[in-house]
Amino acid sequence: MPDHRTEDSTRPRDGGAPAEDRAGEEQRLFGPSAITEYLEQVVAQLRDARGGEPSTSIxxxxxxxxxxxxxxxxxxxxxxxxxxxxxxxxxxxxxxxxxxxxxxxxxxxxxxxxxxxxxxxxxxxxxxxxxxxxxxxxxxxxxxxxxxxxxxxxxxxxxxxxxxxxxxxxxxxxxxxxxxxxxxxxxxxxxxxxxxxxxxxxxxxxxxxxxxxxxxxxxxxxxxxxxxxxxxxxxxxxxxxxxxxxxxxxxxxxxxxxxxxxxxxxxxxxxxxxxxxxxxxxxxxxxxxxxxxxxxxxxxxxxxxxxxxxxxxxxxxxxxxxxxxxxxxLDLHFTHTARVSRSTVRADYPIDQSPSLVRRNAEAEAVLEAHGKDAVVVELQGDLLFAGTEAAVRRVREVAVEASYVVVDLRRVDVIADYALPLLARTRAELHEAGRTVVVVATDEDLVGTFEGHPPLEIFPSRAAAIKWVEDRLLEEHGGPECTPARVNPAESELLSRLSPEDAAAVRARTAERTWSAGENILRAGQRFAGIHLVVSGDVSMSLRTPAGERVELQILGPGTSFGELALGSGRQRVTLSAITDVTARVLGPDALAALEQEDPPLALRLWQALARDGYERADQQWRDAAVHASATDW
The missing domain is CATH 3.40.710.10 (DD-peptidase/beta-lactamase superfamily)
Known part of the structure; x- marks a missing residue:
C-alpha cells in the first residue's frame, strides 16, 4: 500500500455535514494540517534510523x-x-x-x-x-x-x-x-x-x-x-x-x-x-x-x-x-499534561452575532447583515498544550472552510507550550495561501512573537477592536462608499434624516461647527448637558470607568452619528466622549435648543420625536446584540 498522509474524522458535529466531508474540504482548500506536516517531518527524520531486526519467531x-x-x-x-x-x-x-x-x-x-x-x-x-x-x-x-x-x-x-x-x-x-x-x-x-x-x-x-x-x-x-x-x-x-x-x-x-x-x-x-x-x-x-x-x-x-x-x-x-x-x-508525558478543566475552544460564532462597538449607518448594517457570517471569532481558553492546540488548529481550519476571516481570541489562555504558537502560525500561513485572513486578540504582544510571515499579523488588544477591523474589511469588499463615508452632511445624519429636508435644514442652521484633535476629550462624564453633537467627520470613542477605575469602551461613533443627547434626560453626561481621530461636528447647544423650543415649538416637537425614535432603535439593537451573544464576557 502507498503511504497515507491525511487527517480525518468521521463524527458529525452540530448537525452539519459529516466530519469526514469537512476534513476533506479543509485539506482540499488548505492542504495538510500543520500537525500532519509535523508527523511527516518526524517520519522523514527517523526513517533512516537503523538497528534491530524484524522478529524471527515466525x-x-x-x-x-x-x-x-x-x-x-x-x-x-x-x-x-x-x-x-x-x-x-x-x-x-x-x-x-x-x-x-x-x-x-x-x-x-x-x-x-x-x-x-x-x-x-x-x-x-x-x-x-x-x-x-x-x-x-x-x-x-x-x-x-x-x-x-x-x-x-x-x-x-x-x-x-x-x-x-x-x-x-x-x-x-x-x-x-x-x-x-x-x-x-x-x-x-x-x-x-x-x-x-x-x-x-x-x-x-x-x-x-x-x-x-x-x-x-x-x-x-x-x-x-x-x-x-x-x-x-x-x-x-x-x-x-x-x-x-x-x-x-x-x-x-x-x-x-x-x-x-x-x-x-x-x-x-x-x-x-x-x-x-x-x-x-x-x-x-x-x-x-x-x-x-x-x-x-x-x-x-x-x-x-x-x-x-x-x-x-x-x-x-x-x-x-x-x-x-x-x-x-508535544509535552505528552503524563507529568506535563494540561490541567483537567474545560474545553480549549470556549466558543466560536460569526461576528454578526456579536458585532463591534461601532455604530454603523443603515447601508453598512445591511452589508454586515448579509456578510457577517463570512467572519468568525474563535475564543480559546485554558492551557494550549498538545490536546488544546490540536483542538484550536482543527477548529480554526473548520470555520475557515466557510469564513474568509477568523479572529482568534487568546486572552483567556493561561499556559502556551513552546510548540503551540508555531503550529498556529503554520495554520495561519496555510489559510493565508488559500485567501483567508487570521487576526489575533491578545493583551500581550510578546505572546504572538512567534507568528511570522506575510502580511504582518494583525494583533488587537480587544475583541471589539478586532471585529471593527474585520467589519471595515467586509464593508470595503462588499459595500460602496456610502457604507464608510469620510464626511456626512448633518442633514443626512442618522438623527436629522428622520426629519423632512426642510426641518433638517432648519435645525442645522441653528448648529455651530466644532473641531477636536485626536486624543482630546469632547465631553466628560458628570458634565452638564452640552448639546447634541452631529459627527461630520472622524471617529469618537464612548467610554466609562468601572467602580475599580478601569476604562471600558462602550461604542465607537463615526460620521453621520450623534452623541450628547442622552444627557437631556438626566441633565448630566454618564459617559466620556473622546476623539480617536481628528473630529468635526455640528453642535446644537443648550441655548440653541431652548431657542428652538420657544421660537418654533412644532419643529422642536418633531426633533424630540426623532430623538426618541433614534434612542429606542439604538436600545433595541443593543438588547438584541446582548441576547444573541449573552455568553460573551467583557470586551
Missing part, C-alpha cells in the same frame, strides 16, 4: 519489509493525523494482550480476574516461563503467561466462540471489521511450543481449569489479527476516551475497566523496558513483535507507530524513537 514476521514506518495520532474525540505507512496491515501480536485483558474484566469482573492474574511488573522478557510461588498466578496480563490466562478467562457466548468474541471486541475498538490471518495463525501454532508449556504450567497451577489447548489456539488466533497503524491509533483512542470508540460512539469497555488496563500498561506494557519507557515517554503503552506500538494519554489522544525492526526488548526501534520524539516535542 516466517511472516521475519519477512516483513523493514523500511515500512508509520505514525498516527488519534484524538479522544475522533480526529486522526497520520504519516507514513499507516494503511499497511500487520499482525497485532502482543498488543492484543491489553484488549483481551479488558474483555476478561468486562466478562468476569476485577476480583475474578485478579484471583488468577496479578498486576505486578515482572521485569522479565515477554515470553519468560515464570509463575508466582504459592499462588501460581502470572505476574501480570502483559507477559505471555498472563495473556494466555486472560484468553482462557474470556468465555464462549451462546452465539460466538471465544476467538470470535475477542476479534469482535478489537473490531469495535478499531471501528471496522478486523480479520484473522490464516497464514500467521498457522505459523504461530506451529511455533507455539513455549506457549504450550506455559499453558500446561497454568493448568497444573489451577489457573486454567481443564485442557488448555483450546485457550492456546485462541491465543494464537488473537495474536494473528491483522491491523493497520491507523486501527491501532483508534483502538488506543477508544481507551483514551474511557472505553467509548470516538468515531462510532459505541461503548466497548466500562471506564473502570479502562482505568485498570491503562494502569497495568503503565507498569508492564513494555516488558523489561517499562521503567525506562515511563521515564522517557511517560504514557501507558503496549508493543508487539509485529512492529506496532500503541500509547495512550487518557482523556486526550493515542499514538500508534509501526516499524518491523525490533530492539532487544522486542519493541520497535523506530516506534520507540517516534514515541519519545512526540512525547518530548
Amino acid at each position: 516466517p511472516a514476521l521475519a519477512q516483513a519489509d523493514p523500511e515500512r514506518f508509520g505514525v498516527v495520532i488519534a484524538t479522544a474525540d475522533g480526529h486522526v493525523y497520520e504519516a507514513g505507512s499507516t494503511g499497511d496491515e500487520f499482525s497485532i501480536q502482543s498488543i492484543s494482550k491489553a484488549f483481551t485483558y479488558a474483555l476478561a474484566l468486562e466478562d468476569l469482573g476485577v476480583e475474578a480476574v485478579h484471583d488468577r492474574i496479578d498486576v505486578e511488573p515482572s521485569g522479565d522478557a515477554y515470553n519468560e516461563i515464570s509463575l508466582q510461588p504459592g499462588t501460581g498466578r502470572p505476574a501480570n496480563p502483559m507477559i505471555n503467561a498472563g495473556a494466555i490466562a486472560s484468553t482462557w478467562l474470556v468465555p464462549d457466548s451462546e452465539r460466538e466462540l471465544r476467538r470470535d468474541r475477542i476479534r469482535a471486541a478489537y473490531s469495535r475498538c478499531a471501528g471496522r471489521d478486523l480479520s484473522i490471518s490464516p497464514e500467521v495463525l498457522e505459523q504461530e501454532s506451529a511455533a507455539g511450543d513455549r506457549n504450550r508449556a506455559l499453558g500446561y504450567l497454568l493448568a497444573a497451577a489451577g489457573i486454567i481449569e481443564g485442557d488448555p489447548m483450546q485457550a492456546l489456539e485462541d491465543y494464537f488466533a488473537q495474536c494473528s489479527i491483522l491491523v493497520t497503524c491507523r486501527d491501532l491509533a483508534l483502538m488506543g483512542a477508544t481507551l483514551a476516551n474511557a472505553g467509548t470508540n470516538p468515531l462510532t460512539g459505541e461503548e466497548v469497555f466500562d471506564p473502570s475497566t479502562v482505568s485498570r488496563v491503562l494502569s497495568v500498561m503503565s507498569s508492564c506494557g513494555m516488558y523489561d523496558d517499562a521503567g525506562e519507557w515511563m521515564v522517557r515517554v511517560g504514557l501507558p503503552a503496549k508493543s508487539g513483535v509485529g512492529g506496532g506500538i500503541v500509547a495512550v494519554l487518557p482523556g486526550e489522544l493515542a499514538v500508534a507507530t509501526f516499524s518491523p525492526p525490533l530492539d532487544r526488548h522486542g519493541n520497535s526501534v523506530r516506534g520507540v524513537l517516534a514515541c519519545e520524539r512526540l512525547s518530548q516535542d
Whole structure:
C-alpha cells in the first residue's frame, strides 16, 4: 500500500455535514494540517534510523519489509493525523494482550480476574516461563503467561466462540471489521511450543481449569489479527476516551475497566523496558513483535507507530524513537499534561452575532447583515498544550472552510507550550495561501512573537477592536462608499434624516461647527448637558470607568452619528466622549435648543420625536446584540 498522509474524522458535529466531508474540504482548500506536516517531518527524520531486526519467531514476521514506518495520532474525540505507512496491515501480536485483558474484566469482573492474574511488573522478557510461588498466578496480563490466562478467562457466548468474541471486541475498538490471518495463525501454532508449556504450567497451577489447548489456539488466533497503524491509533483512542470508540460512539469497555488496563500498561506494557519507557515517554503503552506500538494519554489522544525492526526488548526501534520524539516535542508525558478543566475552544460564532462597538449607518448594517457570517471569532481558553492546540488548529481550519476571516481570541489562555504558537502560525500561513485572513486578540504582544510571515499579523488588544477591523474589511469588499463615508452632511445624519429636508435644514442652521484633535476629550462624564453633537467627520470613542477605575469602551461613533443627547434626560453626561481621530461636528447647544423650543415649538416637537425614535432603535439593537451573544464576557 502507498503511504497515507491525511487527517480525518468521521463524527458529525452540530448537525452539519459529516466530519469526514469537512476534513476533506479543509485539506482540499488548505492542504495538510500543520500537525500532519509535523508527523511527516518526524517520519522523514527517523526513517533512516537503523538497528534491530524484524522478529524471527515466525516466517511472516521475519519477512516483513523493514523500511515500512508509520505514525498516527488519534484524538479522544475522533480526529486522526497520520504519516507514513499507516494503511499497511500487520499482525497485532502482543498488543492484543491489553484488549483481551479488558474483555476478561468486562466478562468476569476485577476480583475474578485478579484471583488468577496479578498486576505486578515482572521485569522479565515477554515470553519468560515464570509463575508466582504459592499462588501460581502470572505476574501480570502483559507477559505471555498472563495473556494466555486472560484468553482462557474470556468465555464462549451462546452465539460466538471465544476467538470470535475477542476479534469482535478489537473490531469495535478499531471501528471496522478486523480479520484473522490464516497464514500467521498457522505459523504461530506451529511455533507455539513455549506457549504450550506455559499453558500446561497454568493448568497444573489451577489457573486454567481443564485442557488448555483450546485457550492456546485462541491465543494464537488473537495474536494473528491483522491491523493497520491507523486501527491501532483508534483502538488506543477508544481507551483514551474511557472505553467509548470516538468515531462510532459505541461503548466497548466500562471506564473502570479502562482505568485498570491503562494502569497495568503503565507498569508492564513494555516488558523489561517499562521503567525506562515511563521515564522517557511517560504514557501507558503496549508493543508487539509485529512492529506496532500503541500509547495512550487518557482523556486526550493515542499514538500508534509501526516499524518491523525490533530492539532487544522486542519493541520497535523506530516506534520507540517516534514515541519519545512526540512525547518530548508535544509535552505528552503524563507529568506535563494540561490541567483537567474545560474545553480549549470556549466558543466560536460569526461576528454578526456579536458585532463591534461601532455604530454603523443603515447601508453598512445591511452589508454586515448579509456578510457577517463570512467572519468568525474563535475564543480559546485554558492551557494550549498538545490536546488544546490540536483542538484550536482543527477548529480554526473548520470555520475557515466557510469564513474568509477568523479572529482568534487568546486572552483567556493561561499556559502556551513552546510548540503551540508555531503550529498556529503554520495554520495561519496555510489559510493565508488559500485567501483567508487570521487576526489575533491578545493583551500581550510578546505572546504572538512567534507568528511570522506575510502580511504582518494583525494583533488587537480587544475583541471589539478586532471585529471593527474585520467589519471595515467586509464593508470595503462588499459595500460602496456610502457604507464608510469620510464626511456626512448633518442633514443626512442618522438623527436629522428622520426629519423632512426642510426641518433638517432648519435645525442645522441653528448648529455651530466644532473641531477636536485626536486624543482630546469632547465631553466628560458628570458634565452638564452640552448639546447634541452631529459627527461630520472622524471617529469618537464612548467610554466609562468601572467602580475599580478601569476604562471600558462602550461604542465607537463615526460620521453621520450623534452623541450628547442622552444627557437631556438626566441633565448630566454618564459617559466620556473622546476623539480617536481628528473630529468635526455640528453642535446644537443648550441655548440653541431652548431657542428652538420657544421660537418654533412644532419643529422642536418633531426633533424630540426623532430623538426618541433614534434612542429606542439604538436600545433595541443593543438588547438584541446582548441576547444573541449573552455568553460573551467583557470586551
